[in-house]
Every structure is written in structure tokens, then in C-alpha cells.
Amino acid sequence: MKRADYSLLIKKNAAVLLHLIFLIIAISGISLMYFNTEPGLGLSRLRDRKYEDSPEFMAQFQQDLNALFQYVSYRDVFEHEGTLDLSSQMFSVTRGDGPEVIYTLEEVLRYARSQGFYLNSEFDVVNDLLVYDNAATAKDYRINWRAYITEQQITEPGDAYTSLLELSREVLNCLGAYYKVHYRMVDNPSNLYFRILYENESDDQLIYTNTTEETLKNVIQSGRYCYLDSDSAFAKTNLPEIPSGIITAMEANNINDAEHYYIIAAVDISYPADDVYAKNSIGYLQLRERFLEGILGLALGAMGCLITLYYLIVVSGYASSRSAKPALHGFDTIYTECYLVLAGIFTMFVMFLGEKIGYRILNLLVSKSAIEYSRRMLMAVIIYGCSMIAAFSLLRRHKCRQLWANSLVVHIYKTIDQYFVHRSFSYRLFCFFLAFVSAQVIGSWIILLGILNWAQPAARLAVLILTAVLLVIDYQTFHKMFLTALQEDKVADAIARIADGDTSYQMDLHDLSGKELQIAHKINQIGTGLEHALQEQVKSERLKADLITNVSHDLKTPLTSIINYVDLIKREHIQNPKLQEYLSVLDQKSQRLKTLTEDLLEASKASSGTLKLEMARLDLVEMIWQTNGEFEEKFAERSLELVSCLPEQSIMIEADGRHLWRVLENLYNNAFKYAMERSRVFTEVTSENGYAYFTIKNVSEHPLNISSEDLTERFVRGDVSRTTEGSGLGLSIAQSLTKLQGGTFEILVDGDLYKARIGFASIEK
Numbered sequence: 001m002k003r004a005d006y007s008l009l010i011k012k013n014a015a016v017l018l019h020l021i022f023l024i025i026a027i028s029g030i031s032l033m034y035f036n037t038e039p040g041l042g043l044s045r046l047r048d049r050k051y052e053d054s055p056e057f058m059a060q061f062q063q064d065l066n067a068l069f070q071y072v073s074y075r076d077v078f079e080h081e082g083t084l085d086l087s088s089q090m091f092s093v094t095r096g097d098g099p100e101v102i103y104t105l106e107e108v109l110r111y112a113r114s115q116g117f118y119l120n121s122e123f124d125v126v127n128d129l130l131v132y133d134n135a136a137t138a139k140d141y142r143i144n145w146r147a148y149i150t151e152q153q154i155t156e157p158g159d160a161y162t163s164l165l166e167l168s169r170e171v172l173n174c175l176g177a178y179y180k181v182h183y184r185m186v187d188n189p190s191n192l193y194f195r196i197l198y199e200n201e202s203d204d205q206l207i208y209t210n211t212t213e214e215t216l217k218n219v220i221q222s223g224r225y226c227y228l229d230s231d232s233a234f235a236k237t238n239l240p241e242i243p244s245g246i247i248t249a250m251e252a253n254n255i256n257d258a259e260h261y262y263i264i265a266a267v268d269i270s271y272p273a274d275d276v277y278a279k280n281s282i283g284y285l286q287l288r289e290r291f292l293e294g295i296l297g298l299a300l301g302a303m304g305c306l307i308t309l310y311y312l313i314v315v316s317g318y319a320s321s322r323s324a325k326p327a328l329h330g331f332d333t334i335y336t337e338c339y340l341v342l343a344g345i346f347t348m349f350v351m352f353l354g355e356k357i358g359y360r361i362l363n364l365l366v367s368k369s370a371i372e373y374s375r376r377m378l379m380a381v382i383i384y385g386c387s388m389i390a391a392f393s394l395l396r397r398h399k400c401r402q403l404w405a406n407s408l409v410v411h412i413y414k415t416i417d418q419y420f421v422h423r424s425f426s427y428r429l430f431c432f433f434l435a436f437v438s439a440q441v442i443g444s445w446i447i448l449l450g451i452l453n454w455a456q457p458a459a460r461l462a463v464l465i466l467t468a469v470l471l472v473i474d475y476q477t478f479h480k481m482f483l484t485a486l487q488e489d490k491v492a493d494a495i496a497r498i499a500d501g502d503t504s505y506q507m508d509l510h511d512l513s514g515k516e517l518q519i520a521h522k523i524n525q526i527g528t529g530l531e532h533a534l535q536e537q538v539k540s541e542r543l544k545a546d547l548i549t550n551v552s553h554d555l556k557t558p559l560t561s562i563i564n565y566v567d568l569i570k571r572e573h574i575q576n577p578k579l580q581e582y583l584s585v586l587d588q589k590s591q592r593l594k595t596l597t598e599d600l601l602e603a604s605k606a607s608s609g610t611l612k613l614e615m616a617r618l619d620l621v622e623m624i625w626q627t628n629g630e631f632e633e634k635f636a637e638r639s640l641e642l643v644s645c646l647p648e649q650s651i652m653i654e655a656d657g658r659h660l661w662r663v664l665e666n667l668y669n670n671a672f673k674y675a676m677e678r679s680r681v682f683t684e685v686t687s688e689n690g691y692a693y694f695t696i697k698n699v700s701e702h703p704l705n706i707s708s709e710d711l712t713e714r715f716v717r718g719d720v721s722r723t724t725e726g727s728g729l730g731l732s733i734a735q736s737l738t739k740l741q742g743g744t745f746e747i748l749v750d751g752d753l754y755k756a757r758i759g760f761a762s763i764e765k
Contacts (some may be wrong), residue, residue: 008321019308022303029298029299030377042402050269051281052267054284065249071368074174074178077176090614092143108167108171112169124176125173136163142160146170151708191269193211198258199259216264224269226242227262228247331393332397333406336397336403337408343386436477494523499528505527507520619651621685623657624714628642628683631668640672667696669695691762697753706749738758742761744758746758
């Protein structure tokens with residue numbers, strides 16, 4: 001038994017040791033990546049590419065090009081026949097009303113040294129003096145001209161005032177920029193070869209170069225280059241991107257207005273010279289290798305940490321491999337909330353020791369550039385270690401079912417519940433809500449204080465802990481209210497079902513009490529009342545439909561007699577023109593009354609759904625062709641041109657042929673009555689998403705100051721002046737018959753444009 005106990009203990013300690021080793025490996029990998037890459041590069045460092053294809057190479061090349069253009073600007077200022085000329089005139093100034101004074105380079109250098117300014121070994125301007133006399137800094141010199149600044153760059157050459165010291169510093173800066181290029185690329189071997197030429201019409205050439213043309217051609221063939229000619233608007237290059245500002249710089253240095261110029265800059269990527277390119281190439285490869293090692297270390301360390309952590313999670317809480325149930329350690333019996341507070345205090349104490357002691361040790365071990373990173377990593381390791389200790393204690397509590405059961409909240413809840421057990425519900429709810437609001441206000445206030453003092457580690461930890469506590473309180477409150485709200489959900493569900501049309505729904509009154517029970521009784525009464533009202537409405541609609549049907553039938557008999565007698569009178573061939581006119585009006589009005597009666601009867605049947613349908617497979621395209629043929633002559637009476645766009649293949653639908661013809665007839669008649677004379681009526685059949693659509697559209701003769709929804713209402717006509725012969729039932733009948741056959745009916749009004757579309761589900765042939 002003891003051997004088994006010791007065996008598991010040894011395995012646990014070995015797993016902890018391995019976890020620490022893998023953690024160190026992961027941290028080492030992160031450190032390698034951090035110190036061996038530039039910000040923003042990320043995993044692009046892993047690409048298998050050479051230094052000359054990298055952004056670092058492009059940045060160095062751009063920097064050298066900018067330096068070259070400065071060199072071009074300053075070479076003729078400081079040189080004479082290839083050597084530095086100390087007698088070169090630098091600038092001309094006038095002081096007050098005195099004469100013009102011209103300073104040479106030698107005089108400027110001597111004055112600058114007297115004021116503590118000189119060029120160091122890197123050709124940067126440095127100063128040994130901190131205080132200057134007033135005469136040196138007084139801006140009482142008027143600048144007449146400066147040799148190192150072109151005339152185009154001087155905006156007001158007669159009004160510029162400055163001090164002699166400032167002018168001397170300007171000269172030193174320009175001289176330093178000149179020397180940096182001359183020393184690195186001209187006097188000493190360089191992997192960057194350049195040739196800049198300005199040429200006039202008289203073949204006068206101004207050349208800036210550090211090599212011969214033959215050498216430059218050889219470098220271009222095997223290296224990286226950029227070539228720009230004044231005869232071309234684009235630069236030729238095999239670099240990853242074209243250097244910026246090259247055209248502007250060439251134009252700016254063309255002070256003699258040369259007719260032709262070009263620049264060639266190339267880098268020998270074999271790097272024969274020991275210059276910045278060669279060093280950067282070696283460094284780039286080394287950094288890439290270190291970065292790759294860092295990724296491998298991070299992956300290995302993370303994998304090892306996860307494996308050992310998984311093992312420790314599995315065995316945590318078990319004293320031996322034979323243990324059936326997990327057990328708690330001594331400090332695991334503390335209330336959960338109290339343990340979390342103690343763990344937070346312990347973490348802050350360790351962080352305090354790390355800040356006071358660990359930081360000083362790091363200052364002795366790491367370089368200045370890495371000190372800030374090392375401090376952050378130390379704090380991360382401390383937080384990680386303390387968090388792991390606290391997390392495993394919570395894990396053991398969870399395994400033993402004590403994480404919540406042994407919490408201070410549960411203990412207080414049980415105590416308070418015993419006090420409130422005999423209190424009324426409203427009193428308990430009031431106290432519960434008051435406690436909840438108080439906890440939220442106090443917690444939020446403390447969290448706000450912590451956020452205001454976020455720079456302190458203790459404040460950050462307190463904010464995190466209090467946020468977690470408030471979240472737990474919110475969850476428990478929600479759970480309590482959720483159990484209470486179940487009854488309200490049943491009430492809401494009943495209301496939703498009745499609102500959706502299930503007026504016969506009756507709530508189950510079981511598990512309901514108090515106010516919810518009373519509401520449930522009222523909802524059941526509302527449902528019963530709505531069901532009764534709907535039945536009455538259906539009965540009223542049926543009576544209305546029966547009334548229309550009966551009246552229509554009763555009107556048809558005398559109307560038929562009137563029509564027949566009118567027809568008999570017409571056969572008598574009455575010669576009186578006045579009587580013939582009266583007889584024509586009587587015939588016209590009786591026929592209109594007959595049509596109105598038939599439309600009214602059909603509209604009533606269609607809206608009530610009492611029509612019998614004989615559904616069959618129909619070819620919609622063929623039916624439209626037939627309908628077009630029926631109405632072509634009728635449309636010609638009003639000079640209407642029928643324009644059809646129909647597919648060649650058949651489109652089959654399922655509909656009642658007789659009623660579908662009625663729908664089409666009403667749509668065509670509607671176009672005949674209301675379309676503008678001498679206009680076009682467009683018809684079209686399309687197939688979209690499994691539906692066959694027929695569309696008819698035209699421009700209305702009268703303004704359509706009515707919505708598309710109102711047009712399908714009964715007795716509503718687009719001709720509001722009612723000058724045409726229509727009952728206002730055509731579109732209503734068409735809509736009802738279409739929907740009765742399972743189709744769709746749409747009307748669109750856009751200004752005076754009228755468009756109607758019906759659709760049916762298409763079926764395969």
C-alpha cells in the first residue's frame with residue numbers, strides 16, 4: 001500500500017518537474033522569436049527567401065538611394081577635381097549695414113570647432129559644449145545665398161535671418177551626409193554600385209559613380225538593380241518594389257537643366273565587399289534560424305506542458321493508484337470564496353517579492369534592451385504558477401463535489417433561508433432584490449476604484465476577483481428568477497398561440513398559482529370569446545355570400561327577359577332614329593347590368609372558396625399565345641400594340657383551365673380599358689426558381705393615384721373619374737381565382753406604369 005502511495009507521488013513530482021522544464025523551453029522559444037524578428041513580420045520570417053528578397057533589403061536600398069541623392073547634391077559643393085576643397089565658398093551673409101561676408105568651408109569648420117561642433121567617426125555632428133555665448137546664437141545675420149541649398153529651395157533669400165552657429169551646423173550636417181556616402185561607397189569597397197549621369201545637348205556630362213560601366217553591367221546581370229532614364233516614365237528594376245521618390249530626386253538634382261539623365265543603382269548579391277549589405281545578409285539568415293528555433297521550442301514546450309498538465313489533472317486528488325475516490329488536502333476545506341481571496345493575496349505577495357527582488361536580479365543578468373521584456377515575462381510566470389496552484393485546488397473540490405457545496409455563498413444562503421422560510425413571498429422577494437442591488441452597487445463601486453488605479457497589480461487582481469464574484473451572484477439570481485419565471489413563460493406561450501390563430505387553445509392550469517393562475521383563467525376566457533367571435537364572423541360572411549348569390553340569381557331572371565325583349569324589338573327594324581338611339585342605350589345598359597351581376601356572383605364564389613376546381617396540366621406559354629390571338633383585334637380598336645416576350649419551350653403548370661382563362665381575360669380587359677391609346681401593352685412569360693410567371697404591363701391613360709393594394713379591392717377602379725365601363729371587380733376576381741388555384745397575384749404601380757404578375761409552380765413535362 002505504501003509503495004503504491006509513493007509510486008503515484010513520485011509520478012506526480014516527476015510530472016511537475018517535466019511541466020516546469022517544458023515551460024522553460026516554451027518561454028525560451030518565445031524569447032528567441034521576440035528578440036529575432038521585427039514588429040509586424042510575424043510568421044513571414046519563416047519564408048524560405050534570401051536577404052535580397054526581404055523587406056529589410058528593400059529598406060536598406062531605399063536608405064542608400066536617399067543618401068546617394070544627398071551625395072549628388074553636396075559633392076560639387078565640397079569637392080574640386082575629386083578632392084575636398086576647403087576653400088569652397090559655403091554661404092554669404094550680411095550683418096546690419098555692413099559689407100557682404102563670404103565664408104569658406106575651412107572658416108566654417110574652424111568656427112564650428114570653436115563652438116564645440118565637429119564630425120565623429122560615424123560622420124554625425126556632435127557637440128562638446130552645452131552653453132553658448134549670446135553672440136553665437138544671435139540671429140542677426142541676413143543670408144544672401146547658401147551653396148548647399150539650390151536657388152529653387154530658397155523662398156525668400158533676402159529675408160532669411162539666422163545665426164552664424166546655425167549656418168555652421170547646417171554645413172556640418174551636409175558635410176556629414178556627403179562623407180557618409182563618399183567613405184562607405186566611394187573610398188571603400190561597397191556591394192552597392194551606382195552611376196548617375198546628367199547630359200546636355202552639347203554632350204557636356206556630369207557623372208557620379210563609384211565603378212566602371214562594365215562592372216556595373218556585370219552586377220546588374222546577377223544582382224538587384226534599379227534603372228531610371230529621363231526618356232521613360234517608369235523605372236526598370238528586379239527589386240520587390242520600385243524605390244520611392246527616385247524620379248523627384250533626380251529632377252531636384254538637375255540644377256543645370258540637363259536634357260537627358262539616368263541613374264543605375266545595383267547591389268552585387270554575392271556580397272564580395274564587407275559592407276552593410278554583407279553583414280545584414282549574414283544577420284538575416286542567423287535571425288531566421290533563431291526564429292525557427294524559437295517556434296520549434298515554443299511548439300515542443302507547449303505540447304509538453306499540455307501533456308503533463310493533462311496527466312496532473314487526471315491524478316489530482318488521488319492519494320494512490322488504488323484510491324476509488326478523490327480526497328481533499330487540508331487547505332481545500334476552506335470556503336471556496338475565502339480560498340480565492342487568500343490565493344489572490346498570496347499571488348500579490350509573490351508579485352511584490354518578484355518586483356523588489358526579482359527585478360534587481362534581472363538587472364544583473366540581462367542586457368538593458370531586454371530588461372523590460374524580462375520583467376513582463378517574470379510577472380507572467382509568477383501569475384501562471386500561482387494560478388496553477390489555485391486551479392488544482394478548485395479541481396480537487398470539483399472532483400469531490402465541494403466546489404459549490406463548500407462555498408461561503410451556499411453557507412450564507414442556507415442560514416438566511418432558515419430565517420425566511422416562514423415569511424411571505426413578497427417580503428422574501430423584496431429582501432432578495434434589495435440584497436442583490438446592494439451587492440451590485442458595492443461591487444461595481446469597488447471595481448470602478450480598481451479601474452481608476454489599474455496601474456497597481458493589486459488593483460487589477462481585485463477587479464478580476466470582484467468581477468468573478470459579481471458574475472456568480474448574477475448567475476444565482478438569474479437561476480432563482482428563472483425558476484419563478486417558468487409560470488410566466490407558460491402564460492406567454494398561451495398568449496402567443498392564441499395570437500397566432502389557435503383561438504381554441506386552453507391553458508393547463510396545473511403547476512400555476514397566485515397571480516399567474518388568475519391570468520390563466522382570463523386567457524382561457526379570452527380564447528373562448530375569440531373562438532365564438534370568429535364563428536360569428538364566419539357565419540356572417542357565409543350569410544353575406546348567400547345573400548349575394550340569391551340576389552344575383554333573382555336578378556338574372558328579369559334581366560334575361562329585358563335583354564330578350566330588347567332583342568325582339570331590335571328585330572322589328574324601327575325606322576325612328578330617336579327610338580333606335582333609346583333602344584341602343586337600353587341594350588348597352590342591360591348588357592352591362594348582366595356583366596355586373598355575373599361578376600358579382602363570381603366574386604362572391606371566388607372569395608368564399610365554394611368554386612369547384614378541375615386542376616389539370618396546362619402549357620402556360622401556349623395559353624398566352626391563344627389569349628394574345630383573342631385580344632389582338634380588340635386592342636387594335638384603341639390602337640394598342642401587343643408586344644410579347646414568350647419562350648420557345650413549353651412551361652407546364654397545374655391549374656383550372658376555365659378559371660385561369662377568366663384570370664387572363666380580366667387582366668387583358670383591364671389593359672384594354674385603362675391603357676393609354678396608341679401605346680404598347682407588354683406581356684411576358686418567365687420561369688424563376690421553380691415558378692412560372694406571366695406579366696402584363698402598360699402605361700395608364702389616367703393618373704394612378706391609388707395604391708396597388710387598393711386596386712384589388714372590390715368596386716375599386718384605377719379610373720377614379722369612372723369614365724370607362726367597368727365594375728371594379730375584375731382584378732378582385734382575378735386575384736381570388738389565382739389564389740384559389742394555388743398561385744400568386746401581384747400588382748405594381750410606379751407612377752403611371754401598371755404591372756400585374758401571376759405565378760404558378762412549374763412542373764416537369
